[in-house]
Amino acid sequence: MTVENSEHWYDPQATTFGDRVAGAREQTGMSQADLAKRLGIKVKTLVSWENDVSEPRANKLSMMAGLLNVSLRWLLTGEGDGPTDEGADSRLVMNAAAALSEIHDVRAQLAASSARLARLEESLRDMREAVPVD
Known part of the structure; x- marks a missing residue:
């Protein structure tokens, strides 16, 4: 995700699946290593998803939506419930x-x-x- 203003990183017309994954991950305060560990995958696999080189299977996609606190629909299409600005709650x-x-x-x-x-x-x-014994 290459965006200069991190507060307004999401543009529905321009973001890709990988951008949404990276943006939502960053919004929760997780590193790539953190999310990869929680998903049970290698960091390089997550990097390839975030770079739109490959896509996850349905079970990992569902887990990722839950971990990132976004809807599956938003993760796939950019429509629906995306990350909130409740950073403190997500970090908690x-x-x-x-x-x-x-x-x-x-x-x-x-x-x-x-x-x-x-x-x-x-x-x-x-x-x-x-x-x-004596």
């Missing part, structure tokens, strides 16, 4: 999503650490039982 939602993702990661790390601790404890018990 994205920050909450990021926090939930981090909680999920921490929970997975804790589960792995707990399993490792159990293995070490069992190993120590085995060593203690192997040593004869």
